[in-house]
Amino acid sequence: MATERILIVGVGGLGVPALWTLARAGARQLSLVDPDPVELSNLARQVIYRTADIGTPKVEAAARWLNERFPDVSVERHAVALDASNAARLIAAHDFVIDATDSPAAKFLINDACIATRTPFVYGGVVGMTGQAMTVIPTETACIRCVFETVPDEDEIQGCREAGIVGPVAGAIGAMQAGEAMRAARAQTTLLSGKILTYDASGPSRVRITAVSPRQGCDCGAWRPTHRESHAPGK
Numbered sequence: 001m002a003t004e005r006i007l008i009v010g011v012g013g014l015g016v017p018a019l020w021t022l023a024r025a026g027a028r029q030l031s032l033v034d035p036d037p038v039e040l041s042n043l044a045r046q047v048i049y050r051t052a053d054i055g056t057p058k059v060e061a062a063a064r065w066l067n068e069r070f071p072d073v074s075v076e077r078h079a080v081a082l083d084a085s086n087a088a089r090l091i092a093a094h095d096f097v098i099d100a101t102d103s104p105a106a107k108f109l110i111n112d113a114c115i116a117t118r119t120p121f122v123y124g125g126v127v128g129m130t131g132q133a134m135t136v137i138p139t140e141t142a143c144i145r146c147v148f149e150t151v152p153d154e155d156e157i158q159g160c161r162e163a164g165i166v167g168p169v170a171g172a173i174g175a176m177q178a179g180e181a182m183r184a185a186r187a188q189t190t191l192l193s194g195k196i197l198t199y200d201a202s203g204p205s206r207v208r209i210t211a212v213s214p215r216q217g218c219d220c221g222a223w224r225p226t227h228r229e230s231h232a233p234g235k
């Protein structure tokens with residue numbers, strides 16, 4: 001565990017509970033990526049930030065919070081947006097990635113860079129009262145494109161942003177993502193590889209786990225033919 005390098009992309013609703021859970025669980029090397037400063041609207045949900053942090057890059061404020069409480073954790077800070085020019089390089093320098101972003105485009109970018117560099121990652125998403133998480137082991141289990149195929153259009157994305165996210169749901173999903181990172185770090189089987197967890201907090205809380213298969217035609221390389229050629233009839 002001591003040498004496991006975990007990259008958290010997005011230090012907001014999902015990334016904050018994820019980094020807190022990881023630090024408490026004994027993670028030692030965390031890297032944070034987020035281009036945004038702390039804003040007043042973040043304080044209620046993203047509980048590690050204080051009024052004095054407003055205007056400070058989130059990665060700086062989060063690193064300071066970690067350093068004060070978990071001095072053994074080494075924190076690398078990247079106050080930039082993950083984009084096509086830096087994604088592969090940043091991801092290749094880590095052993096596991098937590099997708100804590102809120103943009104579908106960023107999620108596909110993380111997916112593709114993790115597939116290209118063979119880096120396992122855990123996807124997380126929250127819309128309204130519903131959260132989802134899924135771990136991807138490149139070339140072994142279904143990737144985000146196996147499940148969703150294409151990036152949703154801008155109207156759909158805007159709809160998700162306006163729906164907002166609920167703190168406790170994001171807290172639960174971020175903590176689950178951290179749990180997957182810790183299992184990977186300890187060389188244990190991740191619970192959500194090849195499976196999507198859905199947490200629905202509207203009404204009585206409900207957790208559902210659905211198996212997902214790799215999709216034939218997806219470029220990620222996880223799909224395998226069910227029947228080998230040798231099983232084909234004829235000579």
Ligand SMILES: [Zn+2]
Nearest residue numbers: 143146218220
């Ligand atoms: Zn795929």
